[in-house]
Amino acid sequence: MRIFDIHTHPIWHQGGKTPAEERRIIAHCRDLGITRVNMLGDVSRHGFCQDEDQIREINSDSIALAARHPDFYTFFCYLNPTLGERAVMREVERCVAAGARGIKLEKANCAADPVMRHVAKAARTFGLVVLQHSWSMDTHDGASGMQSDPEHTALFARRNPDVNIIMAHLIGCGYRGLLAVKDLPNVWVDTSGGYPEAQIIEYAVEHLGAERVLFGSDLPIRECSVKIGAIRGANLSAAAQQKIFYDNAARLVGVA
């Protein structure tokens, strides 16, 4: 069964950049059967509300790594929407020219904020999927950056039904988060975040359908093998697992 990891940070706090570390991460993934990896960037470098130069620096790292391993890595363009429309459009255009397949949002602002209209415009203009960091306000400590509760991500999706959105962190969003996006066909959920929880993957498939669940590990913050085991151990058909492990993500970002 092929595996495509949609949610990773191979460069994290500037680790993973030496040639030896770069090789080790790729070998580790391949040993686990992961044949494609999507990078979201070193998104907490320089805090959570980076300036334009810092955003460019983070994305340039992803661009360079993807260029060295084009058959293995895809990447999303990381953005700080609070920098405004011109900065957002400029950076997305630069990243798309270098092969970006989507947009990544972390904690510079909340997904319910008005600045998200710049992100929607960029996604529409360039035909990109948007991956939004999301975590339930019930369980998050709130200590770092601006949080997006699943309800905030759902609001962004409801305002922009023509934009495809990945709500990150199944475990962090929880059962309530799944119900928040259940009736929004433009929202997918990735499996990253936290320890595995019994029954929640089955619950996601029951309410969203296997077509809207994506394998994501959050490497290197979390260990890929744990998340692979959680999906393999879930009570799902082989066909549903194949969709979650590879097919849905491949279709969403446009790779074979």
Ligand SMILES: [Zn+2]
């Ligand atoms: Zn992440």
